[in-house]
Amino acid sequence: MEIKKNQEYEVEIEDFGSDGSGIGKIGTFPLFIKDTVIGDKVSVKVIKVKKNYGYGRMMKLLVPSPDRVPALCSVARQCGGCTLQHLNYEKQLEYKYQKVKNCLMRIGGLKDIEEKMKMTLGMEEPFYYRNKAQYPVGKNKEGQIVTGFYAGRTHSIVENDHCCIQAKENDVILPVIKAYMKKNHIEPYDEKNHRGLVRHILTRVGFTTGEIMVCLVLNGSKKDLPNPNELIDALTKIKGMTSIVVNQNREKTNKILGKKIETLWGQDYIEDYIGNVKYQIGPLSFYQVNPTQTKVLYGKALDFAGLTGNEIVWDLYCGIGTISLFLAQKAKQVYGVEIVPEAIEDARKNAAINGIENVEFFVGKAEEVLPEKYKESRETMSADVIVVDPPRKGCEESLLDTIVKMSPEKVVYVSCDPATLARDLKYLCGNGYDVKKIQPVDMFGMSGHVETVVLLSQQKPDDTIEIDLDLDELDATSAELKATYQEIKDYVLKEFGLKVSNLYISQIKRKCGIEVGENYNLPKSENSKVPQCPKEKEDAIRAALKYFAMI
Numbered sequence: 437m438e439i440k441k442n443q444e445y446e447v448e449i450e451d452f453g454s455d456g457s458g459i460g461k462i463g464t465f466p467l468f469i470k471d472t473v474i475g476d477k478v479s480v481k482v483i484k485v486k487k488n489y490g491y492g493r494m495m496k497l498l499v500p501s502p503d504r505v506p507a508l509c510s511v512a513r514q515c516g517g518c519t520l521q522h523l524n525y526e527k528q529l530e531y532k533y534q535k536v537k538n539c540l541m542r543i544g545g546l547k548d549i550e551e552k553m554k555m556t557l558g559m560e561e562p563f564y565y566r567n568k569a570q571y572p573v574g575k576n577k578e579g580q581i582v583t584g585f586y587a588g589r590t591h592s593i594v595e596n597d598h599c600c601i602q603a604k605e606n607d608v609i610l611p612v613i614k615a616y617m618k619k620n621h622i623e624p625y626d627e628k629n630h631r632g633l634v635r636h637i638l639t640r641v642g643f644t645t646g647e648i649m650v651c652l653v654l655n656g657s658k659k660d661l662p663n664p665n666e667l668i669d670a671l672t673k674i675k676g677m678t679s680i681v682v683n684q685n686r687e688k689t690n691k692i693l694g695k696k697i698e699t700l701w702g703q704d705y706i707e708d709y710i711g712n713v714k715y716q717i718g719p720l721s722f723y724q725v726n727p728t729q730t731k732v733l734y735g736k737a738l739d740f741a742g743l744t745g746n747e748i749v750w751d752l753y754c755g756i757g758t759i760s761l762f763l764a765q766k767a768k769q770v771y772g773v774e775i776v777p778e779a780i781e782d783a784r785k786n787a788a789i790n791g792i793e794n795v796e797f798f799v800g801k802a803e804e805v806l807p808e809k810y811k812e813s814r815e816t817m818s819a820d821v822i823v824v825d826p827p828r829k830g831c832e833e834s835l836l837d838t839i840v841k842m843s844p845e846k847v848v849y850v851s852c853d854p855a856t857l858a859r860d861l862k863y864l865c866g867n868g869y870d871v872k873k874i875q876p877v878d879m880f881g882m883s884g885h886v887e888t889v890v891l892l893s894q895q896k897p898d899d900t901i902e903i904d905l906d907l908d909e910l911d912a913t914s915a916e917l918k919a920t921y922q923e924i925k926d927y928v929l930k931e932f933g934l935k936v937s938n939l940y941i942s943q944i945k946r947k948c949g950i951e952v953g954e955n956y957n958l959p960k961s962e963n964s965k966v967p968q969c970p971k972e973k974e975d976a977i978r979a980a981l982k983y984f985a986m987i
């Protein structure tokens with residue numbers, strides 16, 4: 437059947453695409469249709485036809501799906517923010533679970549996922565969860581000052597003073613600023629002719645402390661604001677107001693914020709907590725936008741890390757150190773690595789204000805810093821747990837390679853993109869690690885985004901027989917077994933700064949012709965993937981065997 441643009445068809449929605457659009461088929465030809473959910477019967481107009489798929493616009497909802505709910509926001513369809521408001525929240529969580537599962541299966545080639553994976557951890561309150569908002573300021577057709585959000589992929593403002601995912605404090609802040617602008621004849625910025633003053637209104641709310649920051653992003657400086665006291669008087673009447681600042685951005689740019697900050701009133705930062713760790717947050721600071729679920733997400737990471745207080749932990753892509761500080765409370769030492777120098781400054785400051793001393797932060801690319809530091813000092817820089825929380829593009833293979841070489845007992849992968857997560861897990865699983873637990877967490881309700889925490893641990897082939905102790909006891913008289921596995925491990929760690937597993941020791945013993953018990957640490961089937969002892973560890977183990985006069 438030839439699919440024609442602008443033609444209308446009736447379809448039933450059968451699946452979701454990765455951005456949360458519904459997918460319905462005309463014959464076998466799939467169409468991505470925004471604002472539809474599985475189970476809807478809709479009349480759709482084809483708006484774009486590609487070779488193997490197309491895009492359609494829902495013209496009429498013929499039969500609504502049982503999973504459909506009315507959107508809370510009146511401009512949910514026009515606004516580019518929420519894509520799933522019309523889907524029941526429980527189903528949103530299921531959709532995110534499936535999305536992660538499919539990626540891990542298709543891209544990662546993982547098996548037995550259902551045994552390891554739990555249902556998405558959702559929010560108690562999936563609305564009003566964001567602590568940071570950036571409203572563009574403009575004018576509507578009638579010439580009135582408006583604030584809202586950009587419509588998907590455009591710069592036209594969809595007017596909205598009550599966003600259902602933003603902190604409710606914004607509902608009182610925005611009218612105050614608009615009234616002040618109107619009274620003082622202050623023009624919003626117009627990007628077409630680079631004129632006007634007020635570009636954006638940025639707000640931040642500390643959910644635990646109740647502290648509020650308002651930042652006006654100006655095509656100018658605070659001197660350009662007439663009668664600033666009128667604005668300050670009105671804003672400081674709002675409960676929690678702590679910081680009123682100006683951000684200068686005179687560039688012709690899509691970037692919202694410039695570099696320079698001026699204080700209009702109060703402090704130039706607010707404070708907030710994630711768990712019991714306190715953070716100072718300025719207008720430019722990176723800070724998780726959903727602190728409630730951040731605690732859930734990082735709590736899972738902490739749980740997966742299984743710290744006892746003796747571990748050396750690396751937190752790669754550490755940002756302002758949120759995970760590092762969270763884990764430092766339960767670890768011996770945490771090292772954080774982050775590419776943005778300002779974030780590391782914040783991380784160090786946050787460690788200091790919380791009196792956390794067992795963390796050290798390094799600026800640089802994780803894939804460069806980790807191998808360098810590891811080379812410098814194996815003894816102190818070894819790792820028991822490595823946590824990664826990379827941006828959407830995931831980890832560089834060279835970093836994964838270093839992780840494998842350092843062979844931490846556990847790797848905890850925190851991901852904001854299931855596709856790159858799946859790719860990276862495939863690499864780690866092909867190089868000595870096993871996926872043990874998978875937990876998706878919903879940080880961005882009403883959108884298609886999903887975060888996932890995964891626990892990996894060193895492959896101890898569970899289809900081999902672990903008879904460590906028994907073996908030593910059984911053969912205690914054998915000259916070949918003078919040293920226990922633990923003694924060999926201790927020697928290798930002390931002399932070479934390397935950690936080695938029983939598996940590696942048994943491999944090398946076998947290579948040296950030492951009897952290790954017929955089945956000890958051998959895979960049952962030919963196909964089982966068993967990590968092979970790297971050369972440098974082999975040399976260290978051989979040295980230990982020599983030391984103990986076993987070879």
Ligand code: SAH
Nearest residue numbers: 753754755756758774775801802825826827
């Ligand atoms: N865990 C952090 C946020 C992680 S977001 C927190 O909770 O605060 C991903 C971080 O990776 C960002 O801060 C980004 O600046 C940083 N980043 C991106 N590429 C990097 C690289 N190659 N090496 C180290 N950090 C990087």
